[in-house]
Amino acid sequence: MTAPTSAPPAPSGPLLLDMQHIQKAFAGVTALDNASLGVAAGEVHALIGQNGAGKSTMIKVLTGAYRRDGGSITFAGQPVDFASPLAAQRGGIATIYQEVNLVPLRTVAENIFLGREPRKWGLIQWPAMNAEAARLLTELGIQLDVKEPLGSFSTAIQQMVALARAVSINARLVIMDEPTSSLNEREVETLFGVIRGLKARGVSVIFVSHRLDELYAVCDRITVMRDGRTVYAGDMQGISRLQLVEQMLGREIKNAGAQTGFVKHKGSAGAKPLLGVGGVVRGTRLQGASVEVGEGEVVGLAGLLGSGRSELARVIFGADQPDAGELRFGGQPVQFRSPSDAIKAGLGFCSEDRKAEGIVPELSVRENLTLALLPRLSRAGVVDNRQQAEIVERFVASLGIKTSNPDQPIRELSGGNQQKVLLARWLAMNPKLLILDEPTRGIDVGAKAEIQRLIGELAQEGLGVLMISSELEELIEGCQHVTVLHDGKTVANLAGDEISEAQLLHAMAQGLEPEDMPRPPTPPQVRA
Amino acid sequence: MSGEINTAARPARSGSGGQGLLADLKQVLPSILILLALLIFNAFFTPYFLSVQTLNVNLTQVATIIIVAMGMTLVIATGGVDLSVGSLMAISGVLAPLIFLNPAFASLQGLGIALAFVVPVLVAGAFGVLNGLFVTRLKLQPIVATLVLYIAGRGIAQVITNGQLQSFTTPAFTYIGLGRPFGVPFQVILMLIIVALTYWVVKRTVFGRYVLAVGGNETAAGLSGVPVSRVKLAVYAISGLLAGIAGLIVIAINSSSDANQVGQGMELDAIAAVAVGGTLLSGGRAQVLGTLFGALIIQLIRFTLLAKGVPDAAALVVKAAIIVIAVALQQRRRRE
Amino acid sequence: MLSTNAKADRAKRTRLLSTLSQYGVLAALILLIVFGALRYTGFMSEYNFSTFLRYNAMFGLISLGMCFVIMTGGIDLSVGSVVAMSSVVAALLSPYGAFTALLGAVLAGALVGLLNGWIIARLGIQPFITTLATLLGARGLALLLARNQGGVGVDTSNTVFTWFGQGDLLRLPVPGVMMIVAFVLGAVALRATPFGRHALAIGGGEDASKLMGLNVGRIKLGVYVLSGALAGLAGLILASQLGAGQPTEGLGWELSAIASVVVGGTLLTGGTGSVWSTLVGAMLLGLIFNILNFENGKGIISLSPYWQSVIRGGFLLLVVVLQSRLARQKGRS
Amino acid sequence: PKLAVKATYRVGFAQTESNNPWRIAQTKSMQDEAKKLGYQLVYTDAAGSTAKQVADVRSMIAQKVDAIFLSPREDKPLAPVVAEARKAGIPVILLDRNIDPALSKAGTDYVTFVGSDFIKEGQRVGDWLVKNAGGKTNIIELEGTVGASPANDRKKGFDDVMAKNPKFKIVASQSGDFARDTGRQVAQTLLQAHPEANVIYAHNDEMAIGAVSAIQAAGKVPGKDILVLSIDGGKEAVQMVVDGKINYVVECNPRFGPEAFKTLKSYAAGKKFPAKIINADRDYTPQSAKAGLASAY
Numbered sequence A: 001m002t003a004p005t006s007a008p009p010a011p012s013g014p015l016l017l018d019m020q021h022i023q024k025a026f027a028g029v030t031a032l033d034n035a036s037l038g039v040a041a042g043e044v045h046a047l048i049g050q051n052g053a054g055k056s057t058m059i060k061v062l063t064g065a066y067r068r069d070g071g072s073i074t075f076a077g078q079p080v081d082f083a084s085p086l087a088a089q090r091g092g093i094a095t096i097y098q099e100v101n102l103v104p105l106r107t108v109a110e111n112i113f114l115g116r117e118p119r120k121w122g123l124i125q126w127p128a129m130n131a132e133a134a135r136l137l138t139e140l141g142i143q144l145d146v147k148e149p150l151g152s153f154s155t156a157i158q159q160m161v162a163l164a165r166a167v168s169i170n171a172r173l174v175i176m177d178e179p180t181s182s183l184n185e186r187e188v189e190t191l192f193g194v195i196r197g198l199k200a201r202g203v204s205v206i207f208v209s210h211r212l213d214e215l216y217a218v219c220d221r222i223t224v225m226r227d228g229r230t231v232y233a234g235d236m237q238g239i240s241r242l243q244l245v246e247q248m249l250g251r252e253i254k255n256a257g258a259q260t261g262f263v264k265h266k267g268s269a270g271a272k273p274l275l276g277v278g279g280v281v282r283g284t285r286l287q288g289a290s291v292e293v294g295e296g297e298v299v300g301l302a303g304l305l306g307s308g309r310s311e312l313a314r315v316i317f318g319a320d321q322p323d324a325g326e327l328r329f330g331g332q333p334v335q336f337r338s339p340s341d342a343i344k345a346g347l348g349f350c351s352e353d354r355k356a357e358g359i360v361p362e363l364s365v366r367e368n369l370t371l372a373l374l375p376r377l378s379r380a381g382v383v384d385n386r387q388q389a390e391i392v393e394r395f396v397a398s399l400g401i402k403t404s405n406p407d408q409p410i411r412e413l414s415g416g417n418q419q420k421v422l423l424a425r426w427l428a429m430n431p432k433l434l435i436l437d438e439p440t441r442g443i444d445v446g447a448k449a450e451i452q453r454l455i456g457e458l459a460q461e462g463l464g465v466l467m468i469s470s471e472l473e474e475l476i477e478g479c480q481h482v483t484v485l486h487d488g489k490t491v492a493n494l495a496g497d498e499i500s501e502a503q504l505l506h507a508m509a510q511g512l513e514p515e516d517m518p519r520p521p522t523p524p525q526v527r528a
Numbered sequence B: 001m002s003g004e005i006n007t008a009a010r011p012a013r014s015g016s017g018g019q020g021l022l023a024d025l026k027q028v029l030p031s032i033l034i035l036l037a038l039l040i041f042n043a044f045f046t047p048y049f050l051s052v053q054t055l056n057v058n059l060t061q062v063a064t065i066i067i068v069a070m071g072m073t074l075v076i077a078t079g080g081v082d083l084s085v086g087s088l089m090a091i092s093g094v095l096a097p098l099i100f101l102n103p104a105f106a107s108l109q110g111l112g113i114a115l116a117f118v119v120p121v122l123v124a125g126a127f128g129v130l131n132g133l134f135v136t137r138l139k140l141q142p143i144v145a146t147l148v149l150y151i152a153g154r155g156i157a158q159v160i161t162n163g164q165l166q167s168f169t170t171p172a173f174t175y176i177g178l179g180r181p182f183g184v185p186f187q188v189i190l191m192l193i194i195v196a197l198t199y200w201v202v203k204r205t206v207f208g209r210y211v212l213a214v215g216g217n218e219t220a221a222g223l224s225g226v227p228v229s230r231v232k233l234a235v236y237a238i239s240g241l242l243a244g245i246a247g248l249i250v251i252a253i254n255s256s257s258d259a260n261q262v263g264q265g266m267e268l269d270a271i272a273a274v275a276v277g278g279t280l281l282s283g284g285r286a287q288v289l290g291t292l293f294g295a296l297i298i299q300l301i302r303f304t305l306l307a308k309g310v311p312d313a314a315a316l317v318v319k320a321a322i323i324v325i326a327v328a329l330q331q332r333r334r335r336e
Numbered sequence C: 001m002l003s004t005n006a007k008a009d010r011a012k013r014t015r016l017l018s019t020l021s022q023y024g025v026l027a028a029l030i031l032l033i034v035f036g037a038l039r040y041t042g043f044m045s046e047y048n049f050s051t052f053l054r055y056n057a058m059f060g061l062i063s064l065g066m067c068f069v070i071m072t073g074g075i076d077l078s079v080g081s082v083v084a085m086s087s088v089v090a091a092l093l094s095p096y097g098a099f100t101a102l103l104g105a106v107l108a109g110a111l112v113g114l115l116n117g118w119i120i121a122r123l124g125i126q127p128f129i130t131t132l133a134t135l136l137g138a139r140g141l142a143l144l145l146a147r148n149q150g151g152v153g154v155d156t157s158n159t160v161f162t163w164f165g166q167g168d169l170l171r172l173p174v175p176g177v178m179m180i181v182a183f184v185l186g187a188v189a190l191r192a193t194p195f196g197r198h199a200l201a202i203g204g205g206e207d208a209s210k211l212m213g214l215n216v217g218r219i220k221l222g223v224y225v226l227s228g229a230l231a232g233l234a235g236l237i238l239a240s241q242l243g244a245g246q247p248t249e250g251l252g253w254e255l256s257a258i259a260s261v262v263v264g265g266t267l268l269t270g271g272t273g274s275v276w277s278t279l280v281g282a283m284l285l286g287l288i289f290n291i292l293n294f295e296n297g298k299g300i301i302s303l304s305p306y307w308q309s310v311i312r313g314g315f316l317l318l319v320v321v322l323q324s325r326l327a328r329q330k331g332r333s
Numbered sequence D: 001p002k003l004a005v006k007a008t009y010r011v012g013f014a015q016t017e018s019n020n021p022w023r024i025a026q027t028k029s030m031q032d033e034a035k036k037l038g039y040q041l042v043y044t045d046a047a048g049s050t051a052k053q054v055a056d057v058r059s060m061i062a063q064k065v066d067a068i069f070l071s072p073r074e075d076k077p078l079a080p081v082v083a084e085a086r087k088a089g090i091p092v093i094l095l096d097r098n099i100d101p102a103l104s105k106a107g108t109d110y111v112t113f114v115g116s117d118f119i120k121e122g123q124r125v126g127d128w129l130v131k132n133a134g135g136k137t138n139i140i141e142l143e144g145t146v147g148a149s150p151a152n153d154r155k156k157g158f159d160d161v162m163a164k165n166p167k168f169k170i171v172a173s174q175s176g177d178f179a180r181d182t183g184r185q186v187a188q189t190l191l192q193a194h195p196e197a198n199v200i201y202a203h204n205d206e207m208a209i210g211a212v213s214a215i216q217a218a219g220k221v222p223g224k225d226i227l228v229l230s231i232d233g234g235k236e237a238v239q240m241v242v243d244g245k246i247n248y249v250v251e252c253n254p255r256f257g258p259e260a261f262k263t264l265k266s267y268a269a270g271k272k273f274p275a276k277i278i279n280a281d282r283d284y285t286p287q288s289a290k291a292g293l294a295s296a297y
């Protein structure tokens, strides 16, 4: 520990929000353990921490989305205990939750004003509402038909709509949980403009982000969380990037690139080609995406949210059918009609959305782990319990899955352990190629490193891995090659030393080829 | 390490084929307790309750509900529901007599009887497949998809006989309704076998696992190579087959087949049994034993109210209350 | 953003399809009417028109309530029994004044709705089971109130009361007028009141709605109360029209109502819903009976009631399949 | 309203429901008679819904049929439409169930009522039992569909007689829904709960037949250990009387065709009618059953 984990120094102004000794546990994991957060009036407060550190939970506890198990919350002088997000909103707290929490089927305008529609004699004033919505969005530099269903717009747009909603509630505190994850740099600038505007009006802002540059750009003070505890709080300028990262990770950074668990091996020069994807087109989401994976290689797939990575993964896995483009696997051209085809051929696919596309919540760890393997685990349609038990035992042991026993319903496990079970589901198949979509999203620090190490080891044993990730460290340290998508199109193929944060960011943002790429405005200091 | 299946690991823990029978019983504890409560109440307050005859009466009456409810449990486990079971019972019920009373088989009775057992059940099963196709191919929501045959199915049965009631006395056939091997009513034995089979399928077979996976998270199941459509098709088919069997039993007990009456309101009884048994209609779980107890509870309530001479109107209200209470208890327990 | 424009286009197509799917049902209805007009004498008579409305107004009303319930992703199986129950209440109250009866019937229905909503929102029991139970319970109450009589006579001297079901207003049958008014109000409520919008929002995403500060429980309560109240109104019409409370009436009406809503293009998964196409759906299904009666009248073929249910089932399938086709294209885009 | 004398008529028949043998027999008899006379029968089925029956009758009025045979599901609800028919100049003849005389008058609103007297039927069963009980006095009553008027009347008629004979005791009375299967199940349960019962009175044949199999299932002898009494007199039931499984059946003949159309014709001829034409219903005792079997419906 370089920086002190002591109590925070007195903030500039009087505290608007003061959360102390917050406790929160979910079925499997303790999400918050004696966490604290203090925000002064009119300041922009950074809240950072690795995935799973407890940031979102802290926020949801504050707004009453979760009941806290212990601790006290003081807001604007009074002790508060918001029973629901509605109460918090009435109390003067506007929130943009991390998973864009809007209703896709309703129009943009409705989503901005849901719950506080302008009315006359109890009737909604549509013209006024639409006009106001349009105005709010124009201020954010967005022109669109606010009468369209929100679901028909990109995630980026959706995030801006959420922002518009938050600022239009004139609150004393605006919370933004990772609002920039899917924004390009221009949109980020707009966002900063908004934040400064709020600050000027004396409104406080809590700003959650994984992009350090952004924090230094707008934040006054910062709180760092790790494993559900508050480990640092102080002035933004009072701490260097390096110290910040060390606080987040809870360990000193000896050499560059020790932030992930990857043990990077120089990709065997002439890796036998395993998967070849060329010019895949599907709807408007994929406009000519290509990627190559060789045996024993870890190939990264980078891009902003909505850039088409998952879409591409689904096409490769046969979950979606492409309109055009060719697919080669193990030399032969192939076209998987369904996931089971792909599975038979030796592919595995860990989807990005663990809840919606990965786990079967009601089923036990055992049943989830062997779901794909089942056909091989059975004679005449009857499950072979002995073999099943052995395999489950082996993977629970080798992946260090923390579960009371294999009969425990998977929904009771922590995110990280759920993810491990899903990995095991595919490893048990002994596949040739594994497609991992955001394999470490929402997983706490320890588990994350383990999984990353695991991926490296598997590759060394000859498994081909196609890894979609939004975390640059992961791509930089884990991959021999990185393919960058932009608006469904492959815009860059980086290898070896080309794989740097700067180049990635730019390829992702503008989709420029590495050659004619200008130096980034703020070169990343993390690895100085 | 990679996941080739070498069985070098430590010896498997004994009987780790999912929870054992006891664990499953614990899962549906509330319904068991309610059942016990009813039994005790009757034992004290209903004269002549404690007798083999009472047992026979109740089991024979509930047998068909349980048989149908087994299929319903599977359908609901996939997140669907089957409103057409009553109508399918009627269809199979009217077909059987048409077959074994058919002069064509006058000479070879045996064949006629045999076909009368097989064909109607298969036809009902085929209609079940039709339901499945509505759901998987036409992408209709289960309630609507099965509503179609709920309406049309009974109509078909009535059209076949033009609504006429068919009476018969064919011991070889009525055996499934009236036979008593070792003094136990045949349909009760059949019912127990079907329950055991369903339980086994859910616990031990790949298909059973697939049913739960599809109901628990269809997308995830599909991405793990589960043949989602075929699984759905299968459960509706099974539901149809079981309804067919139940239909035969009903007409056998009455030695007559009445397209207008066979299976009336069966869908509600079956669904209620499943719900009271602790299976959520949202799918992903299948409390086979719970359904068994659920049906017994509903039957015992009916028996008690009749025996105590409670007017039918009041009986309905009581039944409603108990369903809500039972389900509420089940869910409270589940939340903990 | 290129992709944004493309998505916007898709959104336009979506709206086109949704309007199309509404007009699809309307077209079917119009076709059926034209068919009847050309084929049967007396079909287009004012008398048949009002007959049709008097009977189907009741189905229209419960379908309207069902539409709101289904928008939130729920379902209400109890409406049939509630109609019966409140018809008895209305009959029993008719001696104490027409409006007492009206109030009583609607209130009785609303109370059952309240119970439904409470069990669903507070006890968290699924709508299907909850309303399946109240389907039994309300029927029981209806019979208890009626002391097991098949019909509870109304006070025939109370002419206002009989007017509710049998009278005319501007040459329109009163039940029909009630239905139209209810649907206009329903359309406004859905289009322009927070209640309607929030009901849709909940169906489109319950958790998101919660996080956005909607009081989900209260809104659910609201839709079930609405459904119950409308069923109560239908009960009043029933009692008034038949001059007797009908404890045994309304068997399976809930399924007709659900069918009407689905035929109207509303998905049982919630989040969408159109009041007007629900009305069209209800009228369409009702017209089938009317047409079948006239067809029998032609004396060319005499359809047994058995054939009629086969036909109705097939017809339902047909319409719903067409609807789901359109819906699915909507989903794809 | 007048009815012109014509060679052929287009007459409506508004049936209540078609889900039990009695109704089906009634419908068939009407259709057969119409065919015989060469009339066109416009036949609607209310599927057990009074509201629909009202709409059905109205649609007949809209179609301007010459006359309407109506078997009203209930005694009050149909009164308004009967009045409407009269306004439209269409004579109505009521079959098997009557309309509340307070609401509409025979001879003016409708021509007449042809049918049986449900209360009387119940009484006849009661009277027979009082005479032939042979010491069997503990009665289980299987009621028809809850709320249905035949059920209520047949109960009233029977119970009144029993009330006058204190030595008889109705130990249980529950609905069997006029259906064989339900009747059987209810009988089974009640026999179990009341072993002392030795008489079963069912409101129709279907439930009686169900009761017989229930008695057998309980290991007793129907007709001997337990008397079985019923109403309707369908072939199957009468056969059972012959076989001694059922002891007494009061006929309630669904063959309305001939009588109904005869009434129609003579009405056209200008004949006047009493308010009620009560069918001459027979009854079947162990003695008379064999003789009547052939002519039972």
Ligand SMILES: Nc1ncnc2c1ncn2[C@@H]1O[C@H](COP(=O)(O)OP(=O)(O)OP(=O)(O)O)[C@@H](O)[C@H]1O
Pocket (backbone or CB within 6 Å): A026, A027, A028, A029, A030, A031, A049, A050, A051, A052, A053, A054, A055, A056, A057, A058, A098, A414, A415, A416, A441, A442, A443, A444
């Ligand atoms: N609803 C839930 N049920 C069970 N566990 C949960 C739930 N929500 C969060 N957790 C767990 O609590 C811990 C903290 O989660 P949280 O979302 O607050 O982390 P975070 O800091 O927001 O991560 P990220 O940066 O990915 O948003 C994680 O281990 C997560 O798995």
Ligand SMILES: Nc1ncnc2c1ncn2[C@@H]1O[C@H](COP(=O)(O)OP(=O)(O)OP(=O)(O)O)[C@@H](O)[C@H]1O
Pocket (backbone or CB within 6 Å): A151, A152, A153, A154, A155, A285, A303, A304, A305, A306, A307, A308, A309, A310, A311, A312, A352, A470, C007
């Ligand atoms: N128009 C849209 N409609 C619905 N969802 C959208 C849309 N645009 C983007 N999304 C969401 O963002 C994702 C964009 O596609 P895809 O996931 O393939 O890109 P991605 O780069 O993988 O983004 P992510 O980082 O979310 O995986 C979709 O999975 C979807 O969840």
Ligand SMILES: [Mg+2]
Pocket (backbone or CB within 6 Å): A055, A056, A057, A098, A177
């Ligand atoms: Mg978070």
Ligand SMILES: [Mg+2]
Pocket (backbone or CB within 6 Å): A309, A310, A311, A352, A437, A468
């Ligand atoms: Mg993705």
